[in-house]
Amino acid sequence: QVQLVESGGGLVQPGGSLRLSCAASIRPFSTYTMGWFRQAPGKEREFVAAITGDGGGRDYADSVKGRFTVSRDNARESVKLQINSLKPGDTAVYYCAAKANPFLLHRDPLEYDYWGQGTQVTVSS
Numbered sequence: 001q002v003q004l005v006e007s008g009g010g011l012v013q014p015g016g017s018l019r020l021s022c023a024a025s026i027r028p029f030s031t032y033t034m035g036w037f038r039q040a041p042g043k044e045r046e047f048v049a050a051i052t053g054d055g056g057g058r059d060y061a062d063s064v065k066g067r068f069t070v071s072r073d074n075a076r077e078s079v080k081l082q083i084n085s086l087k088p089g090d091t092a093v094y095y096c097a098a099k100a101n102p103f104l105l106h107r108d109p110l111e112y113d114y115w116g117q118g119t120q121v122t123v124s125s
Helices: none
Strands: 004-007 010-012 018-024 033-039 046-051 058-060 068-073 078-083 092-099 119-123
Touching: 004 092, 018 033, 018 092, 018 119, 033 068, 033 078, 046 068, 046 078, 058 068, 078 092
Parallel strands: 010 119
Antiparallel strands: 004 018, 018 078, 033 046, 033 092, 046 058, 068 078, 092 119
């Protein structure tokens, strides 16, 4: 059974940092592109970042470029999202997702096959 479990969310002040993790029970993990999405109250789920199966390709939403970094550890079957210089507009539930194609980067959430339950990130002073 495929499982994606996010962790690392919390309450942080503007300008702070968080490191989100997603533990995956997908094998072989390297055959999946992994994505991060977020959804704020009353808004649609939006793309944040994605990384190819070998970690060699990355894509970021313009709103997070330069502040967020996606990485993966295929040996540990995990993907991380380092988020820096947080802004109140980054407040959302953050989800990781898996797409069964390791070569392409996808921004459309409909392209992804599996989803985690999400972790809340709240940026507030």
